Amino acid sequence: MNFRSSVEIYTEWDIVAARQLGRNEAKKVGFGTVDQARITTAISELARNIYLYAGKGKIEIERVSEGKMSGIKIIASDEGPGIQDIRKVMEDGFSTSGGLGAGMPGVKRLMDEFKVISEAGIGTTITTVKWLH
Amino acid sequence: MNFRSSVEIYTEWDIVAARQLGRNEAKKVGFGTVDQARITTAISELARNIYLYAGKGKIEIERVSEGKMSGIKIIASDEGPGIQDIRKVMEDGFSTSGGLGAGMPGVKRLMDEFKVISEAGIGTTITTVKWLH
Amino acid sequence: MPQVVGRQYKEILKQYLSSQSEEDLYVGQQFSRRFIEKDIAPEDVISIHKNALHDIVPDLRKEVWDSFDFLIEMMIHYGLTLREHQSLIRKQEAIQMEMDVATGVQDTLLKTKTPNLKGLDVGWISKPAKQMNGDYIYFLNHEHEAGVAVADVMGKGIPAALCMSMIKFGMDGLQDENTSPQNVLNIINRIVEKSVDNSMFISMFYGKFDARDSMFSYASAGHEPALYFNAKEQTFSELSAKGLLLGIKPNVVYEERKQKMEVNDFIVMMTDGVTETRTEDGFIDMKTIEKLLLEVSEKPAGAIAEHLYNELSKLQNYRLSDDFTVVIFKKEK
Amino acid sequence: MPQVVGRQYKEILKQYLSSQSEEDLYVGQQFSRRFIEKDIAPEDVISIHKNALHDIVPDLRKEVWDSFDFLIEMMIHYGLTLREHQSLIRKQEAIQMEMDVATGVQDTLLKTKTPNLKGLDVGWISKPAKQMNGDYIYFLNHEHEAGVAVADVMGKGIPAALCMSMIKFGMDGLQDENTSPQNVLNIINRIVEKSVDNSMFISMFYGKFDARDSMFSYASAGHEPALYFNAKEQTFSELSAKGLLLGIKPNVVYEERKQKMEVNDFIVMMTDGVTETRTEDGFIDMKTIEKLLLEVSEKPAGAIAEHLYNELSKLQNYRLSDDFTVVIFKKEK
Ligand SMILES: [Mn+2]
Ligand SMILES: [Mn+2]
Ligand SMILES: [Mn+2]
Ligand SMILES: [Mn+2]
Numbered sequence: 034m035n036f037r038s039s040v041e042i043y044t045e046w047d048i049v050a051a052r053q054l055g056r057n058e059a060k061k062v063g064f065g066t067v068d069q070a071r072i073t074t075a076i077s078e079l080a081r082n083i084y085l086y087a088g089k090g091k092i093e094i095e096r097v098s099e100g101k102m103s104g105i106k107i108i109a110s111d112e113g114p115g116i117q118d119i120r121k122v123m124e125d126g127f128s129t130s131g132g133l134g135a136g137m138p139g140v141k142r143l144m145d146e147f148k149v150i151s152e153a154g155i156g157t158t159i160t161t162v163k164w165l166h
Numbered sequence: 167m168n169f170r171s172s173v174e175i176y177t178e179w180d181i182v183a184a185r186q187l188g189r190n191e192a193k194k195v196g197f198g199t200v201d202q203a204r205i206t207t208a209i210s211e212l213a214r215n216i217y218l219y220a221g222k223g224k225i226e227i228e229r230v231s232e233g234k235m236s237g238i239k240i241i242a243s244d245e246g247p248g249i250q251d252i253r254k255v256m257e258d259g260f261s262t263s264g265g266l267g268a269g270m271p272g273v274k275r276l277m278d279e280f281k282v283i284s285e286a287g288i289g290t291t292i293t294t295v296k297w298l299h
Numbered sequence: 300m301p302q303v304v305g306r307q308y309k310e311i312l313k314q315y316l317s318s319q320s321e322e323d324l325y326v327g328q329q330f331s332r333r334f335i336e337k338d339i340a341p342e343d344v345i346s347i348h349k350n351a352l353h354d355i356v357p358d359l360r361k362e363v364w365d366s367f368d369f370l371i372e373m374m375i376h377y378g379l380t381l382r383e384h385q386s387l388i389r390k391q392e393a394i395q396m397e398m399d400v401a402t403g404v405q406d407t408l409l410k411t412k413t414p415n416l417k418g419l420d421v422g423w424i425s426k427p428a429k430q431m432n433g434d435y436i437y438f439l440n441h442e443h444e445a446g447v448a449v450a451d452v453m454g455k456g457i458p459a460a461l462c463m464s465m466i467k468f469g470m471d472g473l474q475d476e477n478t479s480p481q482n483v484l485n486i487i488n489r490i491v492e493k494s495v496d497n498s499m500f501i502s503m504f505y506g507k508f509d510a511r512d513s514m515f516s517y518a519s520a521g522h523e524p525a526l527y528f529n530a531k532e533q534t535f536s537e538l539s540a541k542g543l544l545l546g547i548k549p550n551v552v553y554e555e556r557k558q559k560m561e562v563n564d565f566i567v568m569m570t571d572g573v574t575e576t577r578t579e580d581g582f583i584d585m586k587t588i589e590k591l592l593l594e595v596s597e598k599p600a601g602a603i604a605e606h607l608y609n610e611l612s613k614l615q616n617y618r619l620s621d622d623f624t625v626v627i628f629k630k631e632k
Numbered sequence: 633m634p635q636v637v638g639r640q641y642k643e644i645l646k647q648y649l650s651s652q653s654e655e656d657l658y659v660g661q662q663f664s665r666r667f668i669e670k671d672i673a674p675e676d677v678i679s680i681h682k683n684a685l686h687d688i689v690p691d692l693r694k695e696v697w698d699s700f701d702f703l704i705e706m707m708i709h710y711g712l713t714l715r716e717h718q719s720l721i722r723k724q725e726a727i728q729m730e731m732d733v734a735t736g737v738q739d740t741l742l743k744t745k746t747p748n749l750k751g752l753d754v755g756w757i758s759k760p761a762k763q764m765n766g767d768y769i770y771f772l773n774h775e776h777e778a779g780v781a782v783a784d785v786m787g788k789g790i791p792a793a794l795c796m797s798m799i800k801f802g803m804d805g806l807q808d809e810n811t812s813p814q815n816v817l818n819i820i821n822r823i824v825e826k827s828v829d830n831s832m833f834i835s836m837f838y839g840k841f842d843a844r845d846s847m848f849s850y851a852s853a854g855h856e857p858a859l860y861f862n863a864k865e866q867t868f869s870e871l872s873a874k875g876l877l878l879g880i881k882p883n884v885v886y887e888e889r890k891q892k893m894e895v896n897d898f899i900v901m902m903t904d905g906v907t908e909t910r911t912e913d914g915f916i917d918m919k920t921i922e923k924l925l926l927e928v929s930e931k932p933a934g935a936i937a938e939h940l941y942n943e944l945s946k947l948q949n950y951r952l953s954d955d956f957t958v959v960i961f962k963k964e965k
Binding site: 316324330331334344352355356360363365366370374377381384390397400404457461468469471490496 | 645652657660661663665668674678681685688689693695696699706714717720721727730742787789790791794797798802804805
Binding site: 066067070071074138139142143 | 673675676679701704705708709712715716719
């Protein structure tokens with residue numbers, strides 16, 4: 034079974050904890066300094082979105098492997114209001130600052146795989162993976 | 167009379183000489199390291215354009231002042247074929263690499279003032295100024 | 300401003316150098332976002348970093364400081380690309396505004412008036428998948444008759460808008476002529492054929508209700524069949540008629556067919572954006588549409604159209620893959 | 633690849649640290665451009681720099697290396713913005729392609745056929761200032777007559793294209809009616825007024841040459857006057873007629889006037905992009921246009937139009953500030 038651990042996101046401090054967990058795991062998988070920073074930034078964005086827009090949620094981090102490849106998977110989930118218009122959120126922002134939308138295309142770019150499932154009133158789950166090349 | 171000196175551009179080596187002259191002058195005027203680098207880059211782009219597209223030409227560098235402001239003026243001139251479509255050359259490139267066009271919007275951004283005069287078969291003169299803020 | 304930024308940066312860096320904590324990196328990264336918002340170029344960041352490090356650990360070998368100067372030089376073109384980005388974003392915003400204006404003008408210019416005919420309840424809905432709609436509805440009203448053209452034109456933007464204008468102005472010119480569905484399609488086909496080359500495809504359904512004998516007559520230029528609901532029998536049947544897409548050949552004669560309507564019967568005209576609704580399990584079938592229509596068959600035409608749109612839109616997760624257009628003619632007492 | 637890049641970077645940096653020469657900075661900067669082309673993010677540059685410096689001067693205090701890690705963290709969002717830039721550039725290129733398609737469709741759909749009438753030589757030129765043309769020429773041909781509408785519609789893109797289509801399809805519908813300039817403008821004005829709100833402005837000149845009596849009749853909806861060249865006298869006079877812009881009021885009656893033409897006389901119809909040519913010294917005046925026309929008054933209509941365009945375009949440094957359209961009717965033997 035793969036290693037998996039998680040951080041509940043309630044406060045801004047939890048964002049830092051999720052980052053720390055992610056960076057440690059990324060290092061253990063064997064990512065270099067820059068990729069560690071990228072993975073940590075992706076976690077940071079996901080956790081901030083939970084903190085800012087859903088109020089609470091969870092970041093799970095899992096080491097994954099497929100054949101000879103190994104990598105890291107991040108699952109961000111919340112029971113918030115859900116994303117109204119996913120298409121819009123995934124569009125490249127007309128402004129780099131603020132809003133839920135700012136983060137998503139960025140996270141997608143920082144990682145290799147990216148999937149959103151969102152239902153109004155039920156919540157949002159974002160799953161994203163980065164492989165070690 | 168203001169100080170003015172110039173470098174003829176024939177070879178790639180002359181580009182370096184023009185840069186060196188510009189950086190020294192920029193330093194004397196009182197620009198900081200980053201602005202020195204920006205002014206030098208602008209000179210570099212102008213000189214490279216002369217070298218690549220006109221074959222030969224001249225970079226003149228002049229310390230200027232207006233009221234309490236002081237600054238540096240760069241005049242790049244050649245007797246090359248002239249710029250066919252200035253509008254196009256000044257447009258933000260759809261590609262950052264290569265071609266005469268790549269440099270011009272960049273030079274404009276690196277400096278404060280920018281003016282082109284170009285006539286087919288007669289040549290091109292670009293005058294650009296950066297003020298010390 | 301840069302001095303304040305420099306001081307703050309130094310504090311955060313100093314903190315990090317003494318703790319190497321994740322928290323300081325988080326604070327630093329949040330700080331860097333504000334740098335970008337304030338148009339601080341990456342070469343400026345290197346310079347700020349160099350000065351901060353110099354204040355914190357002044358006694359380093361000269362190579363370190365020289366190396367930062369080199370790094371600044373390396374960053375200049377990165378900074379330029381970023382500034383180009385700002386200008387592209389502004390350009391993009393301008394294009395967006397232009398599109399908004401265009402949509403408004405298109406709506407005004409190609410507007411059509413819903414018929415108001417005794418004995419007929421007309422409802423319709425037309426939703427674009429992207430910003431511009433490639434489906435077009437045009438009503439042709441006469442004293443005892445209500446006609447409607449439902450068209451799906453190829454492409455979006457200017458090409459689509461021009462095709463629609465061909466249809467509108469073509470039909471405007473028909474006011475005093477024979478407006479039998481067959482004749483309408485024959486004439487519009489000739490206009491389209493004359494104006495566009497063969498690479499433009501337009502499908503169109505033309506239906507006309509005559510209040511005097513409650514007869515619905517129709518013709519189709521390669522368009523989706525309509526659905527006829529028989530209220531007494533509570534059954535559906537397809538209304539299809541043979542005919543080539545518009546503009547392919549100059550002299551096509553379109554087949555015209557008729558359907559007698561009784562009170563509470565209705566006819567649903569639509570584009571392929573309705574019938575080709577794609578869900579995660581593949582395309583829906585006609586039965587799904589019929590089921591949805593049946594659920595609200597006693598409501599007014601507008602409510603039926605609305606219901607169909609809402610439910611089909613939900614089935615595809617609120618993401619239309621094609622423009623969606625429905626027109627409903629329902630016979631009233 | 634990154635390792636090769638890293639080694640090269642180290643060599644250049646090492647060189648610079650020992651010489652601090654401008655040449656090495658130049659080489660470094662040229663190298664940085666290739667970094668950008670290869671999508672090497674700024675955070676990667678910092679990492680490459682750190683590793684290179686570590687190889688060159690390994691014995692530095694720990695703070696230096698930690699400070700680079702901090703700087704990498706600071707650069708991540710810069711890197712993201714740059715990647716967003718790449719995607720915006722691709723988007724922009726897609727829009728450009730779409731515009732190209734739209735221009736093509738517009739040309740096909742709104743195309744018009746230059747008259748071929750014995751006794752009349754017709755020449756024209758129409759050049760857009762930007763990609764899309766907001767000027768429109770439409771010829772209406774009959775057995776003994778050649779008519780032309782020269783219009784300047786507000787805006788560009790879809791709004792302009794739709795206005796043009798109104799004019800084209802409106803005039804298409806006139807084939808069998810009274811095509812006196814007055815009547816043409818009256819009818820087109822009614823169509824425009826019905827279709828657009830008051831915020832759209834269209835100016836239009838309609839001129840018609842009748843081969844039977846060599847009479848040129850014309851009417852104008854707020855458009856630039858035409859110029860009449862009298863070959864015998866070698867003089868110019870303006871042909872203007874009163875009339876409101878199209879679409880302002882529903883029932884405008886346009887003034888119609890006439891000008892008899894003799895062999896070698898010609899009439900120049902144009903848009904304000906011609907008369908309002910702006911040079912560095914301000915606008916040109918009508919005398920400049922007359923002088924240019926006189927220079928080539930013995931040439932065919934097409935050559936006269938061409939000459940006018942070339943010379944006026946040169947006067948404004950080849951940068952049109954407005955769409956430029958000229959139509960010339962020249963009486964032949
Ligand atoms: Mn379509
Ligand atoms: Mn469709
Ligand atoms: Mn115009
Ligand atoms: Mn104009």
